[in-house]
Amino acid sequence: MNNKSKLVNKIALAGLIAVSTIAATSSPNVHAASATPIATPTATPTASAAQSLSAQKGSTYINTIYKLASVGKIPGLNAIAGKTPISAVHYKWGEPEVGGKLKGNHYELYNFGMGQGAYGFGINKSGVIYDLRNFGQSIDQTVGVKSLTFASVIQTLGKPKEVRFSGTDKIYVYSPAKAYELKFVGPSTVAKGKVAHIDHINVYAAKANT
Known part of the structure; x- marks a missing residue:
């Protein structure tokens, strides 16, 4: 199978587990996911598509991320940190x-390209996911994870519980629930006049990291 065919197949498979941000907040079953169609860049967005994109930016999106993190999830997946086996993925x-x-x-990484986004998984020795990562997509950085900034995160959620540094990354850590950490990760420094945007988010279940 050539690379193009593999990519098409994986995007099709992604529809079986990827969910809309709104659907993810209401469905607890990792196997019951359904995809929300993504408008192509050349298409005229419908009202529902425009609303969906609008919900993926600013404080609305940050609050959704926080709400999902409180139950161990990230936007785009029904997998639950500390519970879902990587075999399901x-x-x-x-x-x-x-x-x-x-x-x-x-760790394992899926990058679907073509504006479909990328996801990472930290997996323990028993095969259970303890870390969920959403890298967003790079085609349209006005929506999704990469549209967020450290400033917008603080404006919405207040100051983080902790600020960590790892290599060139700065990490804002929040505690949406006792079992989970929510991390907003981005560059620790940027060029003068530039704004530091979030590179990816993590939902981390420390007790499952064995």
Whole structure:
């Protein structure tokens, strides 16, 4: 199978597990996901499509991220940190681009491209996901994860519980629930006159990291 066919198949499989931001807040079943169609850049957005995109930016989106994190989820997935086995993701999406051959405690990455976004999973030695990551998509950075800034996060959620640094990353850490940490990760420094945008978000279940 060529790379183009593999990509098409994975995007089709993504529809089986990816969900709209709104649907994700109401459905607790990782296997009951359904996709919300994404308007192509050349299409004229319908009212519902415009509302969907509008919901993926600013304080509305940040509050949705926080609400999902309180139950161990991230936008775009029904997987639950600390509960969902990586085998469920493999069943829906096939093998990942990165990390599929690794054993024990490791990370795996799926990058669907074509504006479909990228997701990462931290997996413990028992095969349970303890860290969910949403990298958003890079085609339209006016919506989704990469549209957010550290300033907009603070404006919406207040000051983080903790600020961490790892390499070139700055990490704002919030505690939406006792079992989970919500992390907004972006560059620790940017060029003068530039604004630091969020690169990805994490929902982390510390007790499952074994």
